[in-house]
Amino acid sequence: MNEYSPNLAVIKKVRKETHDTNTYTLEFSDKKLQKSFSPxxxxxxxxxxFGIGESAISLSGTSNNGSVTTTIRNVGSVTNAVLRLKEGDFIGMRGPYGNGWPLERAEGKNVLIVVGGMGIVPLRGVVNYIKNNRKKFGDLEIIYGARTPDDMLFRYEFEKWKQIKNTRLDLTVDELPIETTSKCKIGLVTSCFPSMKTHHKNAIVLVCGPEIMMRYAAKCLETIGFKDQQIYLSLERRMKCGIGKCGHCQIGLKYVCKDGPVFNYADIKPFIHPL
Ligand SMILES: Cc1cc2nc3c(=O)[nH]c(=O)nc-3n(C[C@H](O)[C@H](O)[C@H](O)COP(=O)(O)OP(=O)(O)OC[C@H]3O[C@@H](n4cnc5c(N)ncnc54)[C@H](O)[C@@H]3O)c2cc1C
Ligand code: FES
Structure with missing residues (x-):
């Protein structure tokens, strides 16, 4: 079998998230694959x-029947073409690739999620996983920053997230448009740290967002007692093969596609965005 061959998937549902981002529910045409697919x-x-190209895309959710959701922002040729697709259209998908979040290591610990912008996409699955396995984890705290309230993804789920036992959700934006009714506070994600509840003792931190934001967040967490080994970041690099063959995503001695995209901060610190 050619490992670069994509599998066909049909778009079952399109949900508008923001002015430039949609969430797609997808089902593989191959029903056997659909059943066994468990990223x-x-x-x-x-x-x-087809005819345009390939892009690395996280999964924002999975369901018991094997359908998956992806949440895609229009930034260039492939993503722009995806945003023009409708229910019933087909796309190609290969994967899943990469390591995912260290959920086993997080068991028994308090979990702090720090996300900026699209960073919430690969962490939505973690929130759902903790909800479905609540007893295995300690407290859950989610700090989510976006440009404006209208740029926040999955807003329709915030109330449900807050109702997960022992869970706190803190939202912050860069700016509040005059006409908004949102009560979000203004500030970078790091501005939420002084009021956060998660203590560094027995905690694990999962961070995803623009690299500069992750770097600042990790640095601030260090100053309040978190150790590098407690912090995990999901990195984004331009990908071609996705399977460790082409070298496009190399960072130091690692391949983001194969060894990541989730890395322990202690391992990756020298190679990411300098402050
Ligand atoms: C592991 C991983 C998971 C991702 N998950 C998602 C997701 O869930 N949803 C989503 O919308 N996007 C996600 N991305 C980003 C997505 O892969 C890129 O936005 C996409 O490849 C852009 O393709 P394009 O053809 O639309 O844009 P292009 O026309 O190729 O590029 C548009 C602009 O974006 C820049 N660019 C493109 N890709 C990257 C990149 N990977 N890093 C930095 N700059 C880039 C280009 O230099 C150019 O300036 C993820 C990336 C990675 C590596
Ligand atoms: S994308 Fe080819 S080695 Fe990672």
Whole structure:
């Protein structure tokens, strides 16, 4: 079998998230594959549009019947073409690839999720996983920052997230448009740290967002007692093969596609965005 061959998937549902981002529910045409498909939160797929190209895309959710959701922002050729697709259209997908979040290591610990912008996409699966396995984890705290309230993804789920036992959700934005009714506070995600409840003792931190934001978040967490080994980041690099062959995503001695995209901060610190 050619490992670069995509599997066909049909778009069952399109949900508008923001002005430039949609969530797609997808089902594989191959029903056997559909049944056995069980990606871990934080893994990614190579999504293809025939005649246009491929892009690495996280999974924002999975369901028991094997359908998956992806949440895609229009930034360039492939993602722009995806945003023009409708229910019933087909795309190609291969994967899942990468390691995913260290959920086993997080068991028994308090979990702090720090996300900026699209970073919430690969962590939505973690929130759902903790909800479905609540007893295995300690407290859950989610700090989510976006440009404006209208740029926040999965807003329709926030109330449900807050109702997960021992869970706190803290939202912050860069700016509040005058006409908004949102009560979000203004500030970077790091501005939420002084009021956060998660203590560094017996905690694990999962961070995803723009690299500069992750770097600042990790640095601030260090100053309040978190150790590098407690912090995990999901990195984004331009990907081609997605399976450790082409070298496009190399960072130091690692391949983001194969060894990541989730890395322990202690291992990756020298190679990421300098402050
Ligand atoms: C592991 C992983 C998971 C991802 N998950 C998602 C997701 O769930 N949803 C989503 O919308 N996007 C996700 N992305 C980002 C997505 O892969 C890129 O936005 C996409 O490849 C852009 O393709 P394009 O053809 O639309 O844009 P292009 O036309 O190729 O590029 C548009 C612009 O974006 C820049 N660019 C493209 N890809 C990247 C990249 N990987 N890193 C930095 N700059 C880039 C280009 O330099 C250019 O300036 C993920 C990336 C990785 C590596
Ligand atoms: S994308 Fe080819 S080695 Fe990672």
């Amino acid at each position: 871990a939160p934080g893994q990614f797929m190579m999504l293809s549009l």
